[in-house]
Amino acid sequence: MQLREKEIKQGQSGRRRRVGVMGGTFDPPHYGHLAAAEAAWEDLDLDEVLFIPAGVPPHKKSEEVSAAHHRLAMVKLAVAGHPHFRVSRMELERPGPHYSVDTIRLLTEAQPGEEFYFIIGSDMAFELPRWYEPRQLVALCRIVVLNRPGYSMDELSCHLAGLFAAHPDHLLMHRVPGVDISSTEVRQRLALGKSARYLLPDAVLAYIKENHLYVNKAAGDGSGMCAAAGAGAGATPLRPPAELRAWLEMRMKPARLAHSERVMKAALQLAAVHDPERDPLVVQTSAILHDVARDLSVTELERIISEAGRSLPAKEWRSPALLHAEAGALLVQKELGINDPEVLGAIRYHTTGRPGMTTLEKIIFLADYIEEGRSFPGVEEVRRLAAVDLDKAVLTALEQSIMYIIKTGRPLHPATLEARHHLLAKVKR
Ligand code: FE
Ligand code: FE
Secondary structure: OHHHHHHHHHHHHOOOOEEEEEEEOOOOOOHHHHHHHHHHHHHOOOOEEEEEEOOOOHHHOOOOOOOHHHHHHHHHHHHOOOOOEEEOOOOOOOOOOOOHHHHHHHHHHHOOOOEEEEEEEHHHHHHHHHOOOHHHHHHHOEEEEEOOOOOOHHHHHHHHHOOOOOOHHHEEEEOOOOOOOOHHHHHHHHHOOOOOEOOEOHHHHHHHHHOOOOOOOOOOOOOOHHHHHHHOOOOOOOOOHHHHHHHHHOOOOHHHHHHHHHHHHHHHHHHHHHOOOOOHHHHHHHHHHOOOOOOOOHHHHHHHHHHOOOOOOOHHHOOHHHHHHHHHHHHHHHHHOOOOHHHHHHHHOOOOOOOOOOHHHHHHHHHHHHOOOOOOOOHHHHHHHHOOOHHHHHHHHHHHHHHHHHHHOOOOOHHHHHHHHHHHHHOOO
16 A cells, blocks of 8 residues: 555655644535645645544534534545545544644654644634643644635734744645635535535535435524524524623623614614525624623633633733623623524624624624714725625725724734735725
8 A cells, every 4th residue: 555655665764754633623524624635745745644523622612513423424435535544533532622732642642753743724823822722732743834815824924923932843834725615615505505516525415415414504604593503402592682681781881782782783784785694683692792791800801711711812912802702702602501603703703803704793893893873984984885895894994993003002913904814805896
């Protein structure tokens, strides 16, 4: 077998075996994953690429994820026939939560003579400093960041420089042929009964059909979310905003709550134009809850984030203005049992934005920006754009915010810049 020959050759040359590691939910695996693995395998001269389907990914703690046996079966089908791709079930057999650093630690203990190359997309790399024990992870293996359309590799290198200070050679930025497919997109198409042919291997597609996966299920950016939020195992159905009032009044000042109600009104108007299929309850819930943690102190916000097992951002980002978004999402999840990933994402990213925002995230971000109580210079332009073009409106709002933040001398969050880059690549002006 080819792999065996390569191994013997490498044993003779004294070079350590190089193993690429592709973690992920693989719900479902698609050609984006395979093309990335193939490019990394070839360009970095890896001996093999190990696909490791995640148990319950730490950043998706309570989202609805397809059963492990289905995801494992799909990954096996996806890599079948490739002599250098292998599937490991190590994360599926280990009790959670599963952090990448633990996975790599277990791999290096089991195979001490090998060098590990942890392969991630630039969207994930951006979040790397916020992962669990990121420095330990970076010390243990090389991180291969594959470029995805819309991301600036230079900015990403700057963003990650601090994290890799002790091991600069462990950061490998790598350009791959642009296969911009996401599992969310695939699920969305399938949930809508559309074709996903040529997005993933036929064998995987056949498996999905046979097992009725992704039928009326969480589709990420798109419709069908309410069904997902209500029907998923352990998920709590959303409640009408009126029923949340008492809970909100305990935590928010009246003026803030009034702002949230105006955001709700604006968000419903935006959704009616740009996302008409969406269940309005999802929009209302995201809007009314987006600032639930805005009146809490830094100490309280930090406690919420730490208690949820999330690492705190660097000191410079620990202001209520930035922490309230993340803390709000965690609070809503913990106390109201809301697990709808779209609602949580809309709350989590409403302040900074992020690259690859979902439609709901854009709607909440914009509604917060243009609700009728806002009267700063430039808001009218964004209101005008919001009526016709969601992306252009978000892009303009991001650019106005960036200019404003620079002018006031406050630190500019990299997610905001990345969000702008990402949209700029998409929007024709
Ligand atoms: Fe806010
Ligand atoms: Fe707000």
